[in-house]
Amino acid sequence: MSSPDVISLARGAPSLDIVPVDELREAADRAFRSHPEHCFSYGPAAGHPLLVEWIAKRHGVEQDQVMATNGSMQADAFFFQEFVGAGDLVVVEAPTYDRTLLMLRELGAELLAIPLEADGLDVEALARALQAGARPRFVHVIPNFQNPAGCTLSLEKRRQLLELARRYDFLIFEDDPYVDVRFEGESLPRIFDLDGRRENVVYVSSFTKTVCPGVRVGYLLGPPEIVARLRRRATNTYISPCVASQGIVAEFCRGGGFERSLERVRTALRERRDAICEAVAEHLPEARFVKPEGGYFLWIDLPDGDVRELEARARERGVVVVKGTDFFIEGGEQSLRLAYSAVAPAQLREGVARLASARRELVGTAQP
Template sequence: MTGPTTDQTPETAPSTKPAATTISFARGAPSTDIVDVEGLKQAAVTAFDADPAGMTGYGTAIGYVPLRRWIAEQHGVPESHVLVTNGSMQADAFLFDELVTPGAAVVTERPTYDRTLLGLKTRGGDLHLVTLEEDGIAVDEVEQLLRDGVRPVFAHVIPNFQNPAGYTLSLAKRRRLLELAHEFDFLLFEDDPYVDIRFSGEPLPRMLELDGGADSTHVVYACSFSKTVCPGIRVGYLVGPPALIDRIRVRATNTYIAPNMVAQGTVFQFVTGPRYAAALETVKNALAERVGLLDQALRTHLPQATFRRPDGGYFLWVSLPAGEGHDVARIAAEAAARGVAIVPGTDFLLEGGENAFRLAFSAVQPGDVDEGVRRLAAAIEAARS
């Protein structure tokens, strides 16, 4: 196996779930017990008390103005560089609509988030998938594509705790990607919804920061509050050159006039209030425990598997030995029959991935992790026979 040696993990009671009850490693969302529901309720009340007109009116396409201002301050950019959207997927969609025309070249990681692939394919993009290594996208492959004449409108990169693999882009690769972006004049789309969910290791600077922040000309940055506050809040944002942001603002206006002011006002009160720091620590501590248990369970029940334990985020990518005829679609079906949900590796690739799958550990209760992997191991064995 690759990755660090298993750390000591807390004693956890075994699962008491009957086999008919599904243990889901499928969806990257936190379980309700690690979301600060009371804090969100208080933030919503505070938002209505503090700004009833802002909460009940349409607002504008740029998003809730105090939240937009706060985001700009966090990134050290003027407000004109920021657009707040209904989740980061909405931000992605606006950017894709603006830049991806049929036949336009786009570089992305292999594997990458399935919705990214779908969005780019739907718009007719000419996709160039580049190998994802344990320290991020293979920059030498990107450079070779560029020197061979590929001229992408952007390169899509998930730099921290990548979905689906959980890998993090190294500092050296961040710097080299920026050099290539300037040399060949393309955008880096830094898609970064997991950046604040780090539970080990040291944080790395964003490529937006490395490119000069407010002076950046070659980075568009996207983030979300779905992973740090809660998925149901559906608030994300873009940071980028103001001319591009303004064109996307026009798209947003024509799409929905304004995003959800109640959600954005609630997020603003929550992230600027007294409970946010503790709530984020709760999420990180819970996920650190769960990934430790998952690491241990995989080593026990699937010793033939290869994976790297992530330093943050929600996901872990598992590969089974190549050349042994694994069929991940059959594995997923056998797992479902045993009450376990996984996402096949083929969902995150244009081709290949039959011997791989993604495990999301965020929503699985600690006591269910070992049982879920035990069932998954049985499913893999059944699929082979």
């Protein structure tokens, strides 16, 4: 739907007004002038050398533990393809990102969904499953401002999850594109950093949520032997990543643009988060939600009704939302994901008001 009257609360991406367009243009000029050999030729499977160097320094790892990719989903796909075969057990959060479910299902994985709580994955439920004999290839978690639920995995649970990984010999796949988009509360250490031995965690993040969606640059950190396998897979898949985009991001970060961009994104998204939470409290007081401390999404649970019908009626009023069923193997019939990242506060309030109007109509027609 392209009408200007349509308010989309569906897409998890920053709006153009908070993208540092001028700084990115300048970074592109520097990258193309200063390092044409890196930007205009095939590049190494590891990614643009200057970007790999910057990422390694930022995370305190060696460069053989780094791989820059065409977005974090490319890193996800390489890892899943390398480590998942038909019938392999993979633990996912319930709910979780719909594309994760799609990729794992297409590979024939057996999925064990562990519920989320207000402070992230129910680690005790996972422990019970492991004690009962579950042996996953890996556990997939989105620890910060989870997509779609918006919750954050507590420090205690991060440590407990790492201990389970060591005891039962599985990998943790830490899918963390929102970590830097925190606008309140205390930052928590990455599970990757808590794993001092760097043996049990593969870490993935992205510049899409902090710099610009269009650059399509993400990266992966992990044990050197795992990274080497994924680099070979990358070479066999696309010969070279998009080193031109990676060169732009490298110059942007090396010139201090990354930290400046974070402040801009955090300020805008805090205002938008507050607007949508206030609007839901006003117009949908029956909805339950956890107020996110960062990220792009608000997850709401409604007491009754089927959101599949609500989603359709909201669309008729020019509001696009994502129904909760998209993020579950089973369930989510009374939940919605509302993305506030791409919508100004006034539109967020109007969108929620329209959504509430659609729900009142739906509930009214369901009354005997």
